[in-house]
Structures are given as C-alpha cells and as structure tokens.
Amino acid sequence: MEELSLQLRFEEAAEIRDRIKALSYIQLKSTLSSSSIKSADVIAIAEKNNYYCIQLFVYRFGQSYGNIPYFPVHTEESNKAEILTQFINQFYQTAQIPDEIIINHPIIDLELVTKAIRQLSGNSKFNIRLYSNDLENWNVKQRVSERSVHLVREYANSPKFYGTNSSKHSSIRLLENAEFNAQLSLNQHLKQFAKNQIIFQQIQQLFDLPTLPNRIEVYDNSHIMGTFAVGGMIVANQSGFDKKEYRIFNISIPQGDDYEMLKIVLTRRFTRLKKEYLTNEQVNTCKTLMIIDGGKGHLSVVQKIMTEFNLKIPFVCMSKGPDRNAGCEQFHMPGKEAFTIDKNLPVMKYLQILRDEAHNFAIKNHRLRRPKAIKVSSLDDIDSIGLIRKKALLHYFGSYKAICDATIEELSKVKGISQTLAKNIFTSLHDNLL
Template sequence: MRDIKTFLANLTHHPGVYQMLGENGEILYVGKAKDLKKRVGSYFSSRAKDPKTLLLVKQIKDIDITVTSSETEAVLLECNLIKQHRPRYNVLLRDDKSYPYILITQQDFPRIDLYRGPRKKKGFYFGPYPSAHAVRETISLLQKLFQLRTQKDSFCEGRDRPCLLYQIGRCAGPCVGLISKEEYAENVRMAILFLEGKSHIVVEELQHRMEKAAQGLNFEAAAHYRDQITRLRQIQERQYVHVDEGNADIIGLAMQAGIICIQLLSLRGGQILGSRAYFPTVPVYSTSQEIITAFLTQHYLGHPSHIENIPKQIILETAFSEQHWIEKVLADQAGHKVEILFPTRGEKKKWLAMATNSAKQSLAAHLFAKTNMRERAAALQTLLELNALPHRIECFDISHSMGEATVASCVVFDQHGPLKSDYRRFNIQDITPGDDIAAMRQVLLRRFKRLQKDAAKLPDVVLIDGGTAQLNAAAEVLTGLHITNTLLVGVSKGPDRKPGYETLHFINKAPIHLPADSLALHFIQQIRDEAHRFAITGHRQRRDKARRQSSLESIPGIGAKRRRELLRYFGGIQGLAHASLDELIKVPGISKPLAERIFATLHDATI
C-alpha cells in the first residue's frame, strides 16, 4: 500500500467519494464524505474501531479518491458506484425496479391499469405504490366498487357479448354498449375521487343516490349503493390515517438469523397505499444506522422514478449522524422540503410500530419459506458432510437469571422448517445454580432416555448452544446411552454476541467460522435463535410464577382465592408490590390485620 501518511497529508478537505481497493484492485468499500481528509483519515487513526472497520482496513491496498463540487453530488456518486460495483463491505439494496402506478386512460371509455416507466401516456396517474401487488389489490377493489374496465382495447374491439368480468359484477360492459358514456364517465370520476383520498365525497354522493333511488322505489339500485357505501367505509377504517399534507414513508427494521428486513410503508393523500419488504445484503457488524443510511440513499436516489416521488416526511425509529446531510440531498433532488423524523410518541409512533411489526412478519415469512428452508438445509448438509438432507435437527439451550428458575429448551426442525408440536421445555432441578454444563447434561439425558424408551426417531444433528464444555458434556451423555449416529455441533457466540461471528465446534475436529452470508450459518442461527426464544419464554414464566407465589403464599390467611383476588385487583404482582396499606384494605375479603401482614411481607417491614 502507498505511504498512508503522505497520502493523507496531501488529501483535500473538499467533499467527495473514496473507494477502498483490495489486493487485486477490487473495490472493497465505497464511501462518501463532506471532508475527505477527515473521513478517510479516521480509518487509520488510533481511535477504537468496530470489528467491520478493522477487517476492512487490514485488506486495503490502495484508495481511489473522487472530489465532487458539492455534498449532494458526493451522495449521488456514491449511490451510483455502489450500484455499479456492489462492494462486499457496503450494505447492498437489490431494487432496480421503477415504482408502479395506477393509470386511468383518457378515452371514451377509460381503462384502468398498472403502469411502470416514464409517464408519457395520456391519462391520470395515481401513486406511486410500493409494489405491484398493492396496485393490483387497489385495481381489484375499484373493479368491485365502480366497475371500470381493465381489458385491453384489442380484447374489446369487435365483441358482441360481454366477458366474464361483466358476469361477476366487475365491469359495466362498455365494450358492448351496456352502459352509456355519461354513466361510465361518472363511475370514472368517482374512482378518481377515491384514488385522490376524497372518499368522503364519494360516500356523500352515494348516500344521496341511495336516498333518491329509495324514494323512487328503485330498491335494487338503493341496495347497490348501500353495499358500495358499506365497502367504502370499511376501506376508510382500514386504510386512512392523518398525516401532515398526507405524504410520508414509514420505515421499519427487523433482524433475525443474520437476515435484515426493511419494511417500507407508503402513505399518500392520507391513505396507506401498501408496503413492501426489502432484504439488503448486509456485512457483519453493520449498525442499524449504517443500514438505514444506505437504504435511504440507494432506494430514493437509485432510480429516476424514485427521485420523482421522494415524500415530504420519512419516519424512522433509529436516529443517525448524517440525518441533516441526507435531508438536504433528498430535498435538492425532490424539489421540496424533506423531513426525517424519529417519533417517540403519538400517531407517528403507532405507524412506526405498524411498519416494524410488518418487517418482523415479512422476515419470518422469508425465513420459513419452503424454498429458503430447503436451500439452507442443503447448505447445512454440505457443510456437515451428511449423506442426505437432515430429516431432524434438534437444538438445546439453557436460560436462567443468575441461576434462578433454570429452564432448558429443545426445538426441532426438518428440511421444511420448525416442527412446533415436537418442541419441549425442561425444568432443571437439583444442580448448582448457574451451572450450565450440569443443566445441559441433565436435559440431554432426560431427552434421549425418553426417545429411546418410546423408540422414537433420533435426530440426525443436535445443535448445542455453547462452546467446547457444553459440547463435551453432550458427547458424554450420548456415549453413555450408546447413541452413535447423531452428529453433535456446538454453536458459541461471537464477540459482543454479534450474529455472523459464531464459532462451530465439533468432536475430534477443529472449530470453524463461516462467512456471514453462508446459508448454512443462517440456518444454524435461525434454529439457535428459536431455541433461545423458546427457552427464555419458559424461564420467564417459571421465574415470574415462583416470585409471584412465594411472597404471597408465605402469608398466613392467604390462600389461592385471596391471592387470585389480590393479583386481579392490582393487575399483577408489580401493582400489588407498590400498593399502600389503605389500598390493600379496600380489596374485597382483605381485613385490616391481613392487609398489614401483606404490606409488611411485601416491604420487609413491621407494622
């Protein structure tokens, strides 16, 4: 590598983009900077760095610098270079598609359709929608409400009878003259009002038509308008919220088993247009701030149609240092003010929770998709050198609080995903509190003795949450039970318990580290995380039950009925613990002497 001190000494303070190059000139990382000298110099300073940066610096052999005329130009250039070269140390978003729109054409009998690309066709455009699925869902809804045609002109020409869509009530049959031009134009006008977020006007007009039809004894038409109104009100309750000027994107983030999911929820005109999940490629040890920053730049600046539709508000959960810089760049490109908000309460916080929950659901669906599961199982087969896909994988984990209420979990997976009916929990007893090795030995002995007794199928692979000590304890148990055809693998966590740096331990074989993007590692992480979740849930239930009962059951005069009444009255043990003596006396069935004993016991005091 070139002399870094000389290189940094001659580096400019101007904004620009830097490219970290590897041994063979490959681009390892692309970054932007307001001040190139300070930013690039920070990589080689003596200050503490995160593990990802340390790994990157070790591989840097050269640095390529591009000075830009403005900070905005630096962000745009960085985005283009990442998209072009896809460096391994950058967060990479795979999103090359333009936004889809709903198009209502300008014709005698307009057609409604999904549209992508430059808006050159004559007509009314509505959106952008986050996904084609959201567009198709809305078009289907408009067909039911206003019976607009979706068939192409070539399909409609020369027809002498209506198509199936007319038969099922999704088209008014304009191609065969079953509706007048004026009536159809009115349906189009109502659909446009709906798409503009003015459904209250549509409802008012439909109410007026329903009343007029009823007065004219046209009850069939009145019933039709009534059904339209009912459906519209249901949509309003589900889709409409209040936002400033009705234009915002809400971004939720979820992570599990080494996979990141970003959920983008789009609101336009006060209406939820839909949401879309993104699964970027993320290097190990990337922070949530890095991931969000990369998403904002690559998503909004990576495609011309995205730039045209940058919202006025972007709502996030995690603040990041480059907020004002990114706001300025997005505003310059959009031609209007852009705010990045981090709400802590109120309606916007509720929307953020909605996006985050959607991200978790999308991630779970992605992890447990059959194609993903089979690919991961195949990768695990290759890693462990198995003769066939593993038909049964069991994972064991231990959970306790400083040795209190120790619970072990056993979760079971096959090549299609989790077998939740086979999950088991074990209350660990008669061991030294906090002795995880003894706990692991006990749960494995109980589990495999029972499997042998029931002549049940033994697992092909057993994952042990822990290192060499836990693995050796597991090996002793299986050897003692003469079980030889089950492969044992220990999974120990990496530095700072960060996912992606796990070590896999084997009996009579050197431990290995897998790359962060390994499908086999993702599968192991997924199973291990599920075992941890199942164990900690059981531990908390056992711990809370023990704490709740032990303090109350020791009080003379408190039986199951009074204990239940106390907990119900105060909403749980926490509420009871904070209750005053006067509040205790108010509980039905609790006398003053008994209330004094309860108070004294809970507060370790003497009344």
C-alpha cells in the same frame, strides 16, 4: 422493484412485486367485508407442483377477523378433495365453528361432514357452501344438491358480481380473495422452501452428514446465577421454523451449572424420543440434526448422554469463538478440531439465525418465569401468610396484580384474612412496589 430489475436482480424484484400485491389486497379489506356474511369461515385450497396451501379467512359480524395459511405435509398421494376434507375434519375438532363454511373445492362425503360438524357444534343450521368455476373437472363422486349445482353453473357462466350486495355474490367475492391469497402464500412458501433446501444441502456438506436433514433442533439455556433456569428447544425444517414443535424445559439446579442444565434437558428430550419411537434405530435414522449453543465442554456432555442412551443422532456445538464476536462462531464436532467458516456465507447467516431464535426463545420464557416466581415469593415474605391463605387470596382476586390493587377493606373480605392482617398485607405489598 424497478431499481432491482434494472440491476438484473430479478429474484429480489419478484419478492418486492409479491409484497406490492399483498399490500394492494390489504387496502381492499374494507371492501371485502360484507354485512350479509355474519358468521363464516372462507376456505380456499391452491395447488402447485403437488404442493398445497389452504387459506382460512374468518368472518364474524360482517367483518374480517384475520386469515392464516396452512401448508399440509405428506400429500404426495393425495388430491385436493382428500386434503381439504381431512383439514376440515381435523381443524373443527378444536376450532370455533361458525354458522357456515364457504369452500372453493368439493370435499369427500359433503353431507356426512356437514352432519358431523352440526352435531359437534350443536347448530342445526350449520352449512357448508360450495362455489367453484371448474364444475366440469370435478373428479369426486359425491352428492351435490341441485341448488349448489345451479349456483356453481350460474357463477361459471356469468360476470364476477362486483356490483351487488347479495349473500351469494358477497360469498364469491370473499372466496376469490381467499383463492388469490392461497396462491400468493403458496408461491412465497415454495420460494422459501427452495432457498431452505439449498441451505440444508450446504449444512449437510458443512457437517459431513450421512443424509440430508429434514429437521434441525437447536438448544439454548437461560438463567440468572442458576435461578429461574429454563432450557429452550426450537425446531426448523425446510419450510421454516416449526413453532408448534418448540419446547421449554423448566430446570431447578444450584449454582447455574450450564453443563448440568444441558444434561437435564437432553435427558428429558431423549427419554421422550424413546417413547415416541419403537427402537433406537428409528431415532438414529429420523434425519435430525441437533445444534447446541456451547463449546468443547458442552460437546463432552452431549457425547456422554448419547452413549448412555445408545443414540447416534448427528450434533454440533456452536460457540461464539475466543472474542465472542458474532460472525466468528466456531463449530465443535466429535473427532474433529474446532473450525469456522466465512461469516458472509448464506449458510453461516442461517445458522446464526437459528442460534438467535433459540436464544431469544429461552430468554423470553426465562423472563416469564422470573416475575411469576418473584410475585409469589413476595406473598411468602409476609408474616402469617401460609399456603392456605395465599391460595385463598389468589382464588378470591384471581391474580397477584389484583391483590396489589386491592384496598384493605377488600383484602379483609377474604376468608381467613382479618382486618389487621389485611393492613399488614397492604403495607408489605405496597412497600415492595416502591
């Protein structure tokens, strides 16, 4: 950090400073655990320039079980109370519900939310505890219990209680830690967002897009001579990779035809888009840029499918160039000659990162699919093992690995598997493992 400062590289020095702060808090992990907090989620919300971060810490049995930041979107017309209320209502529809939730800011209809979560969890003792040092600035009309007001006022007018083990004071310490992490995560998020916004503007200029894209979809395929083929789609926006939007497409085609694979993937994708949007105009104006790993042949395939679906989504095909060297990538667009740009430009490096993410995502899912199919087929190769007996084996043992680990005696206990057949299965599987 000091060396970067001396070189006047202040932005990089600031990033190192933030890492040092984060590492310092990691070192405090043991001191931030509390035996008095048995089962609780600690939630802190932070705001900066109308952007928000909700930091969730999970505590079970007096120990921290991890934390994660959330960055709500479309918050322009909302305030902290509305955003935090909506987060709690949505998050605990599917998440494990603790004995209590500790928050740093009031929510709307505190009693109603508490009652709803009690019914959802079946825990009549569930409670939402509220601590804040900014009671006078609460601009939310809600009923706050007399005890909560007493605790909040007491905390606002007293030291930070680092020398006590009481449940109340431990909660405040954990909440302070969550607040710090929320602000730190938000600052880092905004820095990355600012960088990505510049990159997205450069992408708009590079590909001569009519509007600034707010979503980039990148497609790649992976297969071995057409077998275990998968198509992968990754998604990035100005906040970074949006992994909940990633999609995998399982494909069955002969001969490993990349063009046919791309056609199948895009056909499925566009069919889904037609269901999500009411009209083609809505699809065309959703500010999405598509990047396909491929060259001129892939360009023709995409153009044909776009015409079939009557869509005009901007797209680019990205190939590795004549020598397939990283840094010499060529870009192919409708009505334009293939072109490349300086490999040292930030926008080129960013596009390479997107392409590599899509490539790795597709390969990962291809590898997951391959051994599963190989394992199942090894059972099919055994004489007298049909669909019914294969299902019986998998149902009894739970997995292919468990079948391989089973003895002849254990295999013979499965319905429909005789001692002779069990010996045959055992011998065949172990021969395959050699």
